[in-house]
Amino acid sequence: MKILIVDDSKAMRMIVCRTLKQTDFSGFTVIEAENGIEALSKIANESPDLVLSDWNMPEMKGIDLLKRVRDSGNRVRFGFITSESSLETKKLAHESGADFLVTKPFTPGSMQAALDPILA
Amino acid sequence: MTPSTIDPLPSERPSDTRIGPETLAPMVQDVLATMLQLPHLASDASPESVDPDQLMAAIRIAGNWNATLQIYAPEKLARHIACAMFAQAPGVLDDEDVLDAFGEVVNVIGGNLKGMIDQDCTLSLPCVGPAQPDSTSGGLTIVHDVCGAPLTIVLVQE
Numbered sequence: 413m414k415i416l417i418v419d420d421s422k423a424m425r426m427i428v429c430r431t432l433k434q435t436d437f438s439g440f441t442v443i444e445a446e447n448g449i450e451a452l453s454k455i456a457n458e459s460p461d462l463v464l465s466d467w468n469m470p471e472m473k474g475i476d477l478l479k480r481v482r483d484s485g486n487r488v489r490f491g492f493i494t495s496e497s498s499l500e501t502k503k504l505a506h507e508s509g510a511d512f513l514v515t516k517p518f519t520p521g522s523m524q525a526a527l528d529p530i531l532a
Numbered sequence: 533m534t535p536s537t538i539d540p541l542p543s544e545r546p547s548d549t550r551i552g553p554e555t556l557a558p559m560v561q562d563v564l565a566t567m568l569q570l571p572h573l574a575s576d577a578s579p580e581s582v583d584p585d586q587l588m589a590a591i592r593i594a595g596n597w598n599a600t601l602q603i604y605a606p607e608k609l610a611r612h613i614a615c616a617m618f619a620q621a622p623g624v625l626d627d628e629d630v631l632d633a634f635g636e637v638v639n640v641i642g643g644n645l646k647g648m649i650d651q652d653c654t655l656s657l658p659c660v661g662p663a664q665p666d667s668t669s670g671g672l673t674i675v676h677d678v679c680g681a682p683l684t685i686v687l688v689q690e
Contacts, residue, residue, distance in 0.1 A: 420657075423617040423633040427567065430619060468643065468655050495643020498650045515647070516640045517567035 413440040413531070416460035418451040418477065419493070420469045424516075428464060428493060434520035437531055448472025452480060460488060462530065464514075467494035467501065475508060482509040489530050493518065549597055549649055551687060557674050559644045560685055563637060564678060568616045575675040575682065588663040589634045591642035595653030598690040601642045602671075603634070604663050609681035610634045635660040641685070 415432065419425045429442050443458055445451035449471050455463065463481070467474040478490055489511050494501070497515040505513050514526045557574060564572045587610045590602045605613070607630075614625050614633035635658035646655050671688035 421632050421636040421639070422629065423614065424636050426618055468639065468657065470657055495640040495647070496655060497643070497647040500650065500652070501647070516643065517563050519566055 413437075413462065414443060414458065414460045415440050415462045415464060416443050416445060416451060416454055416458070418445045418448065418463065418465040418469070418474065420446050420466065422446070424466065424493075431518065431520050431523050435524040435527065437524075437527065448474065448477035448480070451477055455481060455486065455488060462527075463488055463490045464493050465490065467492055467496050475504060478505070478508050478510055491526060491530070549651070550689060551599070551645065551649075551672065553672060553674055555648065556645070556672060556685065556687055559641055559648075560674065560676060560683075562644075563640050564676065564683075567640060568613055568637075568678075570613070570616050570678055572676050572678045572683075575677045586663040587631075587634055587660065589638035589658055589660040591638045591658045592656040593642060593646050593649070593653050594656070596651040597649045597653050599645070600671075600688045601638060601645065602686045602688070603638045603641070604682075604684040604686070605634070605678075606681050609678060609683060612679055612681075613637060631660040645687075 417425050417428050425444050443454055443460060445454050447469050451465065465474040465477055474492055481488065481490065490509065491512040491514060492505050492510055493514045493516060495516040497513065502513055511530055512526045514523060564570055585607050586604050587607055588602055588604050590600060592600045611622060611630050614630040615622055617633040618625055618629060639658045642655055646653055671686045673684065673686045676683045
């Protein structure tokens with residue numbers, strides 16, 4: 413399984429990667445992108461099985477990345493990892509085709525709970 | 533007949549929500565404990581005057597609720613925080629990594645605040661740099677002792 417982590421913060425990409433390794437999931441490889449534009453390219457060229465994206469990023473926000481992906485007909489599993497967990501954010505994410513949303517700060521347990529229905 | 537003014541819809545009214553320390557402090561504690569896993573204690577100490585050695589990270593929430601969140605830390609603590617986030621030993625990280633990590637801390641706290649307010653607002657991108665003198669005054673201020681150094685959080689609500 414190939415997982416694409418999209419976040420403009422290198423520190424947060426590292427935390428997400430480290431947390432994934434602390435879950436029960438194994439056998440995955442991680443690729444990274446630091447903004448939505450780079451993510452679109454990696455989704456097209458490297459066909460990840462799962463995208464974990466930040467919401468608030470320069471160049472292209474996570475929600476716009478998701479809309480571009482879905483508009484292209486790509487149904488890759490897509491989750492947000494964001495500190496912005498308002499009801500409005502969750503509603504918009506769901507309506508735009510996101511599979512789940514994990515709120516920062518997160519634990520291996522909350523990451524596991526979000527990914528279980530997707531990856532099990 | 534004089535035209536009447538049209539009241540804005542409830543969602544268009546500026547929110548009068550005020551955040552107090554009882555709301556902000558647990559958010560900060562959650563980030564320190566969960567994301568950074570650093571030993572910390574809420575401190576009653578007054579914020580120290582800003583010296584040139586301190587870093588500041590700030591983020592703005594704008595819309596129906598408007599506020600600026602700032603965090604301050606001595607450069608040594610900011611580097612310590614970055615080491616925790618990157619899981620790296622001191623000396624491995626460069627200055628850009630330290631700024632990135634410190635900015636992400638204010639980004640997460642700011643995002644949690646925005647989520648708690650649940651108003652029609654936008655969250656800016658974080659900006660990080662040297663602290664400006666006297667910039668900690670004028671807002672809700674809480675201080676945490678993190679690894680023996682003060683992490684000061686200032687929320688200026690408009």
